[in-house]
Amino acid sequence: MPISTWLSIPLLLAGAFFFLGGTIGMLRFPDVYTRLHALTKADNLGLGLITGALVLEADGWAVRAKLLLIWILVLAATATLCHIVARAALERGIRPWRRP
Amino acid sequence: MAEAYMALAAFLVVNVGAGLWRVARGPTPADRMLAAQLFGSTGVAVLLLLAEAADAPALRDVALVFALLAVVAGIAFVKLGWSQDPLAEDDHAD
């Protein structure tokens, strides 16, 4: 196997780990704000690591650029959206969770 | 390597299917919406993996649409769908 494959396998596994962590956080965390935290980890890091692995394996610079652009679009979109949702939740009077 | 991509895509779909339990549980509309957002970004990852595994570059365009759609749905939710005074059932169901 070429060296790029050896590099991409750990990246894929790490990406899968972050998506798993995002799902577990979505199910186990206590309120909207902590779940936003879990969601952004899965979005940014999970997708970023998987995109990184695919960039290593892709053939041609056009494909690599497209993969990176998709990731950057998702990054910008989810960061903005999480900010909007968190502020809307605060305005609607949802109190952040405190350790009881 | 294509088989490994397929396996990872299958894992991600099962994973997000488990995450959709949050849609049924709530309790606030935002919680339900966030689970759909997670589905959207996982869908992007699945489509990128399938594009590489099946050697179908068109799937990357579908992934782009998924990424855009998550934003549209989220902003529509905050601006149009999340009222100050929602139907009483929404915040207290289940």
Place this chain on the structure above:
Amino acid sequence: MSPAGWTLDVALVTLILGLAWRLLWTRNLFEAVVLFVAFGLTLSLAWVRLGATDLALAEAAVGAGLTGALFMHARQRLAEKLAERAEEEVDG
């Protein structure tokens, strides 16, 4: 077919049937709207697996995104109308 592809297809079919069942039977309108969006995304992935990439594009953009946003707005209007009517009944 490869074992991984088979697992993916079974997961997609299970997810589509489960989502459809839950979205038809839930009593919470907002949950039904979110489930509809998730259903559209799953269906789009299923079209990809069936080799219909153009249908997958249409389903993701129109079926999940646009219709989901419209349903959300419609549910909001419904809630406002119901609140108005309840107020009128109290006043009258």
